[in-house]
Amino acid sequence: MEPATLRPAAELHVHLRGAMPPAYFAQLLERHPPARALAQAPERHLAFFRRWPHLAGFLAPDAPAGADLFGFSTFPGFLASYLLSGYFVRTPADFRGLLDAVATDFVAQGLRYAEVTVSVPEYLMQGIPLEAVCEALSEASRRPDIRLRWIVDLVRNFGHDAALDLLRRLLARPPAGWVGVTLGGSEAEFPPGPFRESFELARAHGLGLTVHAGEAAGPESVWEALRELRVDRIGHGVRAVEDPRLVEHLAERGIPLEVCLTGNVKTGVFPSLAAHSLPQLDAAGVAFTLNTDDPTFFATTLAGEFEAARSLGISEQALGDALANVERFAFDRDACRIRFSPLRLC
Ligand SMILES: [Zn+2]
Numbered sequence: 089m090e091p092a093t094l095r096p097a098a099e100l101h102v103h104l105r106g107a108m109p110p111a112y113f114a115q116l117l118e119r120h121p122p123a124r125a126l127a128q129a130p131e132r133h134l135a136f137f138r139r140w141p142h143l144a145g146f147l148a149p150d151a152p153a154g155a156d157l158f159g160f161s162t163f164p165g166f167l168a169s170y171l172l173s174g175y176f177v178r179t180p181a182d183f184r185g186l187l188d189a190v191a192t193d194f195v196a197q198g199l200r201y202a203e204v205t206v207s208v209p210e211y212l213m214q215g216i217p218l219e220a221v222c223e224a225l226s227e228a229s230r231r232p233d234i235r236l237r238w239i240v241d242l243v244r245n246f247g248h249d250a251a252l253d254l255l256r257r258l259l260a261r262p263p264a265g266w267v268g269v270t271l272g273g274s275e276a277e278f279p280p281g282p283f284r285e286s287f288e289l290a291r292a293h294g295l296g297l298t299v300h301a302g303e304a305a306g307p308e309s310v311w312e313a314l315r316e317l318r319v320d321r322i323g324h325g326v327r328a329v330e331d332p333r334l335v336e337h338l339a340e341r342g343i344p345l346e347v348c349l350t351g352n353v354k355t356g357v358f359p360s361l362a363a364h365s366l367p368q369l370d371a372a373g374v375a376f377t378l379n380t381d382d383p384t385f386f387a388t389t390l391a392g393e394f395e396a397a398r399s400l401g402i403s404e405q406a407l408g409d410a411l412a413n414v415e416r417f418a419f420d421r422d423a424c425r426i427r428f429s430p431l432r433l434c
Contacts, residue, residue: 096390098201098414098424099379101298101323101346103241103272104190105173105207106382112189113157113384116176122146125175133171140168158385163304163355167274169385174210180220183211187228187236195233197389201414201424202234205270207241209254222263229265235423239268239298242286244278251286259293267419268296270323275304280313287317296419298323298346303357307331314343321346321417326357328374329365339373344417348381349396350388361396370406377413 137143142159160166177186194202211221229236242251269290271283280299287297299317302310303324310328313319325345328334347366358364378393394407418424
């Protein structure tokens with residue numbers, strides 16, 4: 089297959105706020121000046137923000153706010169930026185605007201199907217009612233120009249009781265386009281095992297299961313996700329290479345990894361792209377898809393991720409497989425397949 093024919097048009101791992109176009113963030117900053125947006129932030133969040141020099145512009149009233157939201161170089165630094173950006177999505181209109189800005193940007197890039205991870209608890213924390221979140225998601229899932237499907241991030245940092253409570257509330261009135269659940273947040277501090285009951289409930293309701301594992305923590309986190317949560321896919325999983333038995337297991341069972349190359353380098357999982365584990369995983373026969381994760385924060389695009397993989401020496405054959413895997417492992421395979429080919433518009 090010629091490289092020119094590979095036009096990635098679908099992905100499975102992209103966070104809603106992580107894909108927020110910078111121009112929309114600038115609008116939000118105008119709407120909600122930092123001093124006001126952060127006025128109700130709990131002290132533990134403010135203390136977390138203060139640890140990071142790149143966020144100083146948001147905390148000092150006389151400094152130019154927003155100057156360096158993307159100036160992190162570690163995973164906790166990225167989480168701080170990400171958490172802080174959530175304080176500017178404060179109303180149902182902000183949330184609807186975010187969905188619209190992201191969808192419009194995806195369409196402009198040629199995307200036709202995306203499973204978008206939505207960290208619902210973070211929007212509720214800003215005072216947006218769950219009903220308003222669900223209405224906006226339902227509406228956006230009906231766009232004619234792109235099929236958006238939702239993976240609800242139960243956010244591990246809020247703990248299992250909160251995750252289960254949110255899941256039950258969502259199941260009572262599920263938004264249109266909801267296809268799966270995941271756990272984002274601090275993997276190293278909040279392992280997947282305690283969330284077993286939530287994942288069992290989600291599975292019983294026909295939702296797809298994935299989890300962020302093997303990104304900020306090592307292979308034991310992936311093992312735990314597989315054993316305790318019985319997930320269908322692994323978000324990242326790229327540190328599986330630290331355990332050859334795990335790599336073998338993933339390949340044998342055909343459990344796919346949602347690989348996000350640029351993000352892994354920007355958050356310090358690997359010191360450089362050249363040091364990334366994807367070539368090893370590919371050589372071992374582990375199935376993978378390529379994804380952007382948080383394209384705004386990592387200054388990447390889906391096409392850019394394919395270029396990054398190519399620069400790592402991943403073959404055109406394997407890149408073609410990665411595209412086909414999107415359809416194979418999509419949580420709404422029909423929506424991914426019937427109207428749109430992951431390769432290009434039908
Ligand atoms: Zn992610």
